[in-house]
Amino acid sequence: MSDVRRKTEAARTASKRLATAPAEEKNTALETIARTLREEQDSILECNSEDLRKGEEAGISPALADRLKLTETRLEEMARGLEELTRLPDPVGEVMERTERENGLRIEKVRVPLGVIGMIYEARPNVTVDAAGLALKTGNAVVLRGSSSAYRSNARLVEIIRKSLALTPLPRDAVQLVEDPDREAVREMLHSNGRIDVIIPRGGAGLIQRVVRESTVPVLETGVGNCHIYVDRSADPEMAGRIVLNGKTDRPAVCNAVETLLIHREWADHHLHELGEALLTAGVEIRGCPRTRDRFSRAVPAHDTDWEKEYLDRILAVRVVDSLNEAMEHIDRYGTRHSEAIVTEDAEAARRFLQEVDAAAVYHNASTRFTDGSQFGFGAEIGISTQKLHARGPMGLKELTSCKYRVLGSGQVR
Incomplete structure (x- = not known):
């Protein structure tokens, strides 16, 4: 036997x-x-x-x-x-x-x-x-x-x-x-x-x-966690920086860590450089789209494959987008239905994101790192389900x- x-x-x-x-x-x-x-x-x-x-x-x-x-x-x-x-x-x-x-x-x-x-x-x-x-x-x-x-x-x-x-x-x-x-x-x-x-x-x-x-x-x-944070045009800069740094650097090797950062172009014009410096100081390699590198020259070029990777490391793909719609389209194409977050002071943008983004956990003004059984009050978890039958989430x-x-x-x- x-x-x-x-x-x-x-x-x-x-x-x-x-x-x-x-x-x-x-x-x-x-x-x-x-x-x-x-x-x-x-x-x-x-x-x-x-x-x-x-x-x-x-x-x-x-x-x-x-x-x-x-x-x-x-x-x-x-x-x-x-x-x-x-x-x-x-x-x-x-x-x-x-x-x-x-x-x-x-x-x-x-x-x-x-x-x-x-x-x-x-x-x-x-x-x-x-x-x-x-x-x-x-x-x-x-x-x-x-x-x-x-x-x-x-x-x-x-x-x-x-x-x-x-x-x-x-x-x-x-x-x-x-x-x-x-x-x-x-x-x-x-x-x-x-x-x-x-x-x-x-x-x-x-x-x-x-x-x-x-x-x-x-x-x-x-499921694997190709998680995103979208920083909307109205996002509070201090809050956004805190959430992004936590999502990427608290424990980069876990499935609820953020892997891709999407930033509205108007917010990027004023705040991307400062956020980029903070990420580099924290030991994060930034792989950016052309518009990201225009605003933050220390980013290395991102390739098409970077948008679909679960790095589980101190690497962050960064893309500048024109709108909430473009951010949600990117998440729909590359996301793994795990955890997705929006940082915004716009109640309507938050409502649309929480309603329209298809993921086990969606966040407004909070880090994706909370997708965890103990953090949800379950005591522990046996895994995080990204499917839709029987169980979803922690x-x-x-x-x-x-x-x-x-x-x-x-x-x-x-």
């Missing part, structure tokens, strides 16, 4: 116990994991350091290294995220709708777990804890398959999670890690119909496209549930 089959079967068995676990047991498990993460901080960071060392030897990019790196602060955020989940209502068993038919039948639409979630992801070991925590809170088992670059970190984290579960009434087999580095293990997960109920990919475009293309298990698709607890109908009668026949 293959490693994938053995672990998916164990997860399927565990999911049956989890589906009926009371909220108190699930919350106790999350608190126990959070406590053990803090207690085992040194061993986790030691494993992560080894992953980083191997990655540097292999020549990974600074952006990938940032996604891979764990720190005391990031570990504490992971533990707090688990604790925050315990304070959120348990979605399982929630009655979403109630109706009563003329014949006396009472129909209730009730939230239930999905069952077994297969998680295939790259680099970021914090996903290991976030996914496990969200799955446990929603009564789902989870089968994790991270990338080889984070192997030691992921293995240690899952070992700690399973050790913690063994101290609670919940089954430790609820969280599984597929350790086989072979791509065949991913293919087997994608074809584990009957053992995995849904696959969630989280990573670069290549990984996501492969999963969507090859999987026979239903896929909850997360996927928290409710997005990891399905429903069933309870029909209560008193002897009715049709």
Whole structure:
């Protein structure tokens, strides 16, 4: 029996116990994991350091290294995220709708777990804890398959999670890690119909496209983030500068970082040079259209391919446009339906942007960096969906549930 089959079967068995676990047991498990993460901080960071060392030897990019790196602060955020989940209502068993038919039948639409979630992801070991925590809170088992670059970190984290579960009434087999580095293990997960109920990919475009293309298990698709900020003619210069710098430099390697800046020509005439200098000072390379370079000569020429790139780095494509319409047309052509923002004092321009731009999250006078489960009050997220079926945007607890109908009668026949 293959490693994938053995672990998916164990997860399927565990999911049956989890589906009926009371909220108190699930919350106790999350608190126990959070406590053990803090207690085992040194061993986790030691494993992560080894992953980083191997990655540097292999020549990974600074952006990938940032996604891979764990720190005391990031570990504490992971533990707090688990604790925050315990304070959120348990979605399982929630009655979403109630109706009563003329014949006396009472129909209730009730939230239930999905069952077994297969998680295939790259680099970021914090996903290991976030996914496990969200799955446990929603009564789902989870089968994790991270990338080889984070192997030691992921293995240690899952070992700690399973050790913690063994101290609670919940089954430790609820969280599984597929350790086989072979791509065949991913293919087997994608074809584990009957053992995995849904696959969630989280990573670069290549990984996501492969999963969507090859999987026979239903896929909850997360998307890459070619995010835009449009600075309108009426934008407050100080606010615009603050939002753009935050969107690009806070953590350039994450999917909600801004990759393209669109600027109305009238605003650019007066303020682009100052903003460009601030970006360069912050270590950002500006790739500009001809009109951008006319106003800021230190920008390097942008090529057609720059408008469609998710850089995940301190690189920003900048284009000067003539109107809101032109900005929205650019976003419609090149955007990935993730997160888009407008900075403006014009209420009508803001209304049109929020209504007409097709994305999972649209912003007025705020950074795209807020597209995040914890920032939205979800405790954590298992990914950010850019599709439109079942879930869109940061996927928290409710997005990891399905429903069933309870029909209560008193002897009715049709």
